[in-house]
Amino acid sequence: MNTFSSLTEAFQAYPTCIGIDFTEFSTWFKFELLLPSGDAYTKQEIKISNPQPDSLIQEILSQPHWQVLEIGAFENKGVWMQKVVSQLHKFTQLQKLWIRYGYTRYHAEEPLSVSLNGFPHLTTIHFQGCTISLSEPLSQATALYMELTSFEEIHDILPYLNPEKVTRLSFSEANLTTLPEQLQSFSQLKSLDLSRNNLTTIPSWLSSLKELTNISLYANPILKKTELKEAMITKLIAQCNKQNTSTHLRGLYLNLLQNQPDESATTEDLLPALSMDIELLNRKAMQKLLKKVVNPLKEKGTPSQHIALIGKFKGISVPETIEQLKQHGIEATEKRTPSTTTLCIGESLTAKQVTEVAKHQLPLALPQHLRDFLQQLDRPYLKESDAETQENLFRLLHSQEESNIKIATEIMLSGGIPEDIFYMILLLSFLKTGGYRAGFKKLLEKYTTPEQHDFIVKQQKAGFYKTIDLLFDKPSELFDLNKLVAAGLRIFAIENSQRMKSYNDEGFLRSFHYLVKRCFVAGGEPGRLAIKAQLEEKTLNVLFTDDSYFGKFKLPTELLEFTDVERIICSQNVMTEVATNRKTIQKMSSLKELVLYHYSVDITTSYGKEYYDGWQKGVAKLKDTLPHLQITVQTY
Numbered sequence: 001m002n003t004f005s006s007l008t009e010a011f012q013a014y015p016t017c018i019g020i021d022f023t024e025f026s027t028w029f030k031f032e033l034l035l036p037s038g039d040a041y042t043k044q045e046i047k048i049s050n051p052q053p054d055s056l057i058q059e060i061l062s063q064p065h066w067q068v069l070e071i072g073a074f075e076n077k078g079v080w081m082q083k084v085v086s087q088l089h090k091f092t093q094l095q096k097l098w099i100r101y102g103y104t105r106y107h108a109e110e111p112l113s114v115s116l117n118g119f120p121h122l123t124t125i126h127f128q129g130c131t132i133s134l135s136e137p138l139s140q141a142t143a144l145y146m147e148l149t150s151f152e153e154i155h156d157i158l159p160y161l162n163p164e165k166v167t168r169l170s171f172s173e174a175n176l177t178t179l180p181e182q183l184q185s186f187s188q189l190k191s192l193d194l195s196r197n198n199l200t201t202i203p204s205w206l207s208s209l210k211e212l213t214n215i216s217l218y219a220n221p222i223l224k225k226t227e228l229k230e231a232m233i234t235k236l237i238a239q240c241n242k243q244n245t246s247t248h249l250r251g252l253y254l255n256l257l258q259n260q261p262d263e264s265a266t267t268e269d270l271l272p273a274l275s276m277d278i279e280l281l282n283r284k285a286m287q288k289l290l291k292k293v294v295n296p297l298k299e300k301g302t303p304s305q306h307i308a309l310i311g312k313f314k315g316i317s318v319p320e321t322i323e324q325l326k327q328h329g330i331e332a333t334e335k336r337t338p339s340t341t342t343l344c345i346g347e348s349l350t351a352k353q354v355t356e357v358a359k360h361q362l363p364l365a366l367p368q369h370l371r372d373f374l375q376q377l378d379r380p381y382l383k384e385s386d387a388e389t390q391e392n393l394f395r396l397l398h399s400q401e402e403s404n405i406k407i408a409t410e411i412m413l414s415g416g417i418p419e420d421i422f423y424m425i426l427l428l429s430f431l432k433t434g435g436y437r438a439g440f441k442k443l444l445e446k447y448t449t450p451e452q453h454d455f456i457v458k459q460q461k462a463g464f465y466k467t468i469d470l471l472f473d474k475p476s477e478l479f480d481l482n483k484l485v486a487a488g489l490r491i492f493a494i495e496n497s498q499r500m501k502s503y504n505d506e507g508f509l510r511s512f513h514y515l516v517k518r519c520f521v522a523g524g525e526p527g528r529l530a531i532k533a534q535l536e537e538k539t540l541n542v543l544f545t546d547d548s549y550f551g552k553f554k555l556p557t558e559l560l561e562f563t564d565v566e567r568i569i570c571s572q573n574v575m576t577e578v579a580t581n582r583k584t585i586q587k588m589s590s591l592k593e594l595v596l597y598h599y600s601v602d603i604t605t606s607y608g609k610e611y612y613d614g615w616q617k618g619v620a621k622l623k624d625t626l627p628h629l630q631i632t633v634q635t636y
């Protein structure tokens with residue numbers, strides 16, 4: 001690094017210098033001369049032996065021909081900067097201007113006010129810790145990096161920019177909750193930084209910017225609330241540009257990625273999304289299509305039926321499927337022929353295949369339609385098995401012998417799986433249990449869609465409790481919650497404890513107690529199903545628990561629909577839980593008796609006596625508030 005006595009001496013040593021990067025830190029100055037290098041410039045660091053701010057200012061101001069000026073003061077001691085900024089108008093040839101005043105505008109004691117009038121050649125502006133004054137257009141500006149702190153500030157700046165020139169904009173940390181619609185006219189915009197804002201959605205018109213290839217959404221709520229990633233938006237916009245996609249479809253695809261409903265979308269709108277190289281977009285489009293397209297393959301095939309399999313299918317071998325269909329007298333090919341009666345499309349299509357599918361007005365089948373159809377052909381009792389067959393499978397699954405469980409698994413692997421047993425196996429697969437899970441894994445791999453299987457694998461790692469919470473708190477379209485609950489309650493109703501041991505799971509009953517608790521909390525149909533499962537001869541068995549993992553146990557209001565309940569048995573009871581449900585119990589006109597079980601304690605100990613006395617007070621209070629009921633107390 002060369003050392004000079006003054007900036008003037010340095011300028012003489014580097015006569016081609018076109019600007020300076022001059023930054024003041026807490027105890028020292030950094031000097032870098034900017035030297036031309038083709039269409040850009042390089043930086044040459046130098047050292048000034050005894051820098052004095054006043055003389056430095058005069059030396060900088062003596063170079064009005066400079067094209068680039070970068071000045072900064074990070075500790076807010078840069079009083080000299082105000083003097084330089086007040087004389088900026090002298091630099092009429094400026095093309096790039098960087099001003100950094102404090103670490104951010106928020107750290108600055110008082111933002112530095114900068115006028116940008118009178119710079120006809122200015123192309124790049126990078127401000128930090130500054131406010132801007134403008135009264136004339138920045139007609140040549142192409143890149144703007146500014147710390148603007150509100151939608152209003154951005155709204156006021158944009159009219160001074162030439163939308164046909166600007167290629168880069170940065171509005172990071174601007175407290176944005178939405179984007180100014182003026183941005184729609186910035187047709188040459190290539191890069192847009194929206195990081196660290198409060199954006200929960202992206203307007204569909206953003207995808208109309210056909211030059212936009214880079215967007216930053218880092219640290220915005222939108223990336224937390226959905227599966228969306230900023231890389232997906234960038235990729236989507238780039239692919240839309242490449243395929244010359246219409247603005248309407250661009251907006252639709254963006255909405256799909258953000259889980260925003262767009263019921264106006266037609267089948268013709270959704271098909272092109274399958275040719276986009278974005279898995280999430282493809283999946284969302286397929287989910288929408290499933291709601292719009294009726295399965296044309298519901299009925300068993302006839303010899304005159306001819307299916308063309310177009311595109312790529314997840315988990316389906318097209319050659320094997322064609323052979324399988326032919327065995328049932330159904331013609332199938334990988335391309336459309338004059339005899340084709342149904343087009344079956346895969347999860348992924350090429351743009352050419354999309355055009356081919358849209359061109360021919362033939363019935364359309366989706367991958368899930370094909371899977372369902374194949375199950376009906378090869379595994380007829382998947383949905384049609386009789387009660388005796390299902391009961392036999394159920395008994396095999398819940399026997400003590402692992403060999404019986406293996407037999408049931410093999411039967412279903414070759415012949416199909418009844419729906420209610422499918423949901424039982426699904427629930428059991430989430431338990432951290434023994435060897436039987438390997439067979440269940442094969443069943444679930446065979447009889448689930450790729451989306452269902454991905455969910456199952458992920459939740460098997462999370463465990464039973466977290467999976468139940470997720471399914472109740474955020475119901476999934478992948479599974480029917482009521483069928484899942486019904487299957488779980490059937491498992492829970494098994495009374496032979498020896499059967500439970502076949503699952504090698506100490507927490508088996510506890511897990512399904514938790515399922516009942518979630519049904520009661522949810523109410524509605526799950527609540528009704530749980531009540532029915534616990535109701536026997538006008539007696540309702542309820543497990544209240546002091547396990548903090550379960551939380552408060554509340555009886556569902558649906559209990560009032562059961563007008564013949566005469567007796568409630570509360571096992572493992574905590575008095576506060578009964579008190580919580582007092583209002584519901586009072587409204588049960590048919591109720592005659594309340595049986596309360598509690599633990600036997602040693603009343604000779606201080607803890608035991610305190611527990612016992614508290615119980616007695618609680619029972620006495622219940623008898624006062626529920627005088628029409630017989631209250632019976634039992635101990636374990």
